[in-house]
Amino acid sequence: MKKNENYLSRTFCLNVLLIGILFLIASCSNEPPTIDLANEIEEEIVDEKGPSTAKSSKSVKMSITGISASATHSSNYSASRAIDGNLNTRWTASGTVYLYLDLGSTALIDYVKIAHHAGNSRVYTMKFHVRNSTSASWNLVGTKSSPGNTNGLYDYDLVNSNNRYMRVTCTGNTSNGFSDIKELEIWGTPGSGSSGSSAKDILGGLTNWKLNAYSGSLNVSSSNNGLSYVDSASKNDNSNWFYGSNGYAYFKTYPGNPTSSSGTSNPRTELREMTSNGSSLIHWDGTTSTEHSMKWTVRVDDLPPSGKVCFGQIHAISGSSFDDILRVQVQGSSGQNSGSVTLRLLGYATEDLLGSGQSINFNFNMDTAYSFELTMQNKIVKLYALNSSGSRTSTLFTSGSIDSDANYFKAGCYLQSTSSSDSGSSVYGLVGISSLSVSH
Numbered sequence: 001m002k003k004n005e006n007y008l009s010r011t012f013c014l015n016v017l018l019i020g021i022l023f024l025i026a027s028c029s030n031e032p033p034t035i036d037l038a039n040e041i042e043e044e045i046v047d048e049k050g051p052s053t054a055k056s057s058k059s060v061k062m063s064i065t066g067i068s069a070s071a072t073h074s075s076n077y078s079a080s081r082a083i084d085g086n087l088n089t090r091w092t093a094s095g096t097v098y099l100y101l102d103l104g105s106t107a108l109i110d111y112v113k114i115a116h117h118a119g120n121s122r123v124y125t126m127k128f129h130v131r132n133s134t135s136a137s138w139n140l141v142g143t144k145s146s147p148g149n150t151n152g153l154y155d156y157d158l159v160n161s162n163n164r165y166m167r168v169t170c171t172g173n174t175s176n177g178f179s180d181i182k183e184l185e186i187w188g189t190p191g192s193g194s195s196g197s198s199a200k201d202i203l204g205g206l207t208n209w210k211l212n213a214y215s216g217s218l219n220v221s222s223s224n225n226g227l228s229y230v231d232s233a234s235k236n237d238n239s240n241w242f243y244g245s246n247g248y249a250y251f252k253t254y255p256g257n258p259t260s261s262s263g264t265s266n267p268r269t270e271l272r273e274m275t276s277n278g279s280s281l282i283h284w285d286g287t288t289s290t291e292h293s294m295k296w297t298v299r300v301d302d303l304p305p306s307g308k309v310c311f312g313q314i315h316a317i318s319g320s321s322f323d324d325i326l327r328v329q330v331q332g333s334s335g336q337n338s339g340s341v342t343l344r345l346l347g348y349a350t351e352d353l354l355g356s357g358q359s360i361n362f363n364f365n366m367d368t369a370y371s372f373e374l375t376m377q378n379k380i381v382k383l384y385a386l387n388s389s390g391s392r393t394s395t396l397f398t399s400g401s402i403d404s405d406a407n408y409f410k411a412g413c414y415l416q417s418t419s420s421s422d423s424g425s426s427v428y429g430l431v432g433i434s435s436l437s438v439s440h
Contacts, residue, residue, distance in 0.1 A: 055157055059110040059187040063371060064390045065295050065437040066102035069093060073178070082181045083389045087152075090117050090182040097179055099168040101186065104295070104435030105204045106132055106164050107247075109141070110188040113153040116146055117180030122173040123148040124180075128156070130163035133205065138167055148174070153183060160188075164204055185389065190247045190434055199242050199249035200235040203436050207278045209271040212260065212412075213241050220254060221424035229258040229267075241269045248299065248432030251413035255304050256423035265420075270412025273438060283317050283406035284440055286325075286376035293439045294409040295390060297371045300364075302430035303336045308416035309429040313347065314376055317406035322348045325404055326381050326397075328374065329416060330364055335427040338366050346416075349381050349399035360396050369434065372396075379403055409438055 069079035069091060077092035079099060091099065103109075109130060116124050124146040129138035141159040166186065170179030200206050213233035218240040219226030237243040241252050257267035273294075275282045284292050298311050310329035316322035324347040332341035343364045346357040362385065364370065371386035381399040384392040413431040 055111050055155070055187075056189075059189060061113075061185050061187055061388055062103055062107055062190055063297055063386075063388050063435055064101050064184075064186060065104035065435050066100075066390075066439070068100045070098040070100075071095070080391075082184045084391045085183070085387055085389055087115055087182050090180050092117070092178055092180045093170070094172070094177050094179075096169065096171050099170065099181065099184070101166045101168070101184070102437065103164050103166075103186065103190075104297075104437050105190070105202045106162055108160060108162055108189040109158065109166065109186060110160055111155055111157045112166075113155055113183075113185040113187065114146070115151065115153045115182040115184075116173075117151075117182055118173075118175070119146055119151045119154070119182075120149055122146075122175045124173045125171050126156075127169040128158055129167040129169070130161050131165050131167075132163045134165070139163075151182075153185065197244050198237050199244040200237075202244045202247060202249045203433065206235055206271065208274050208276050208282075208438070209436075210274055210278070211235050211242060211269075211271055213238075213269045214257060218254075220256060220426050224258040225254055225256045227257055229260055231260060245432075248434045250301075251431045251433070252428055253304070253413045253415050254428045255306075255415060255418045255425050266415045266418045268412065268414035270410050270414050271436070273409040282408055284408065285405040286314075286381075286407050287379050287403060287405050289378055290440060291375055291377040292407070292409075293373055293375045294411070295371065295373045295386065295435070295437050296411055296433055297369055297435045298411075299367060299369045299432045299434075300330050300341070300430075301337060301367055301432060302428060303330070303332050303334070303341070303366075304415045304418070304429040305334045305422040305425050305427050306415065306417040306419065307332045307334050307336060308344075309431060310346075310414040310416055311431045311433075312372065312374060312411045313409070313414070314374060314381060314407055315410055316348075316404045317408075320404065320406065322402065322404045325349055325376070325402060325407060326374070326383070326399065327414075327416075328372065328383060329414075331359075332366070336366065340365050343396075345383065345397055349397075349402060353400045353402075358397065362396060369432075371435075374409070376402075376407065411436055 067079045071093040073092040081089040082091040128142040144156045210232040214227040216227040251269040253269045259267045308331050310327045312328040314325040326347045326349040330341040331344050343360040343362040350358045373384040375382045379401045383397040385394045387393050413429045
């Protein structure tokens with residue numbers, strides 16, 4: 001009996017001592033062991049995500065070339081209001097709704113900024129998905145809730161990715177079932193990443209464009225510079241006429257290059273609009289109420305001997321009396337590669353209807369990116385200047401009536417006023433385009 005009592009006594013003392021040691025350990029710790037363990041597991045999960053989620057100080061606000069929504073409350077709250085640069089307008093819709101955004105080409109998407117209506121008192125919940133083509137699956141890069149304390153733009157950091165398209169899933173707010181976005185910006189690096197390094201990929205794959213360019217080995221001053229003109233040339237990079245660099249698809253043309261058999265003496269490296277799947281030529285009717293639009297961001301780096309290069313146009317069907325309805329081009333000095341140049345509009349809309357080409361009051365500098373939109377609707381052609389969000393900031397030109405019902409868009413480097421005396425010249429035209437989209 002005594003042995004048992006001694007045993008129990010020793011056991012009790014050991015238990016008390018053990019509890020005391022555990023108490024001292026716990027007292028010296030800032031957090032209970034279970035919380036430490038949870039934090040370690042959470043960090044491991046974050047590390048296993050792979051792509052960085054840290055915002056980069058090098059990110060810039062990128063141009064959004066297209067936007068649409070699965071629903072909208074009314075025409076006063078359309079999707080375009082979410083990127084018009086105005087915090088006094090907004091896109092609004094009820095229920096589970098989707099906002100679709102197109103950057104025009106592959107880019108490194110870093111984070112987004114969003115301003116919500118009544119964002120200082122309501123919390124909005126959103127999911128962000130991305131993909132690089134319309135046939136690909138959507139990938140989730142963030143599930144976010146607004147802070148509920150600001151009406152201004154708020155940063156939402158996302159898993160970094162190289163993609164072209166974004167879908168924002170919205171499910172209302174803490175006060176009602178409406179989703180309200182006053183302004184949305186996508187920040188990152190245009191044309192970044194291996195998936196966007198070639199000219200074709202920078203411009204989104206070019207499935208609805210054909211490239212008019214060349215084949216052969218460039219040999220300036222030889223016959224046709226050693227090249228053959230190709231109507232629907234390869235879209236693979238070639239440093240002599242079509243290639244990707246620093247987020248731009250570059251179109252390069254020497255005055256001695258061969259040209260098409262259509263009677264023009266001006267060589268070109270340019271894109272011609274096709275049907276959506278690229279299977280055939282497109283010809284759209286500019287006389288109806290449907291607005292036909294081409295948006296593109298362009299820079300002109302080098303001018304040919306004539307000092308003139310066209311970088312975008314609306315062209316009529318071959319054989320039409322209208323021919324090139326409107327050419328958007330610049331005019332400077334021979335071989336110019338810096339400084340200011342004049343923005344000029346030529347073609348039927350100016351030379352025939354107004355008697356001459358028109359110089360536009362626009363501050364255009366070499367090696368500088370500008371965004372434009374060229375439209376035709378109800379027989380009227382317009383040229384707009386766009387901001388970095390792809391919204392119209394000013395109307396640069398409005399034409400008279402043009403009764404052309406079979407048209408298409410072109411973009412690239414189309415030399416103007418090429419002289420046969422320049423055929424052996426090593427001075428070329430060089431145009432870069434970083435985003436390009438059409439809508440009908």
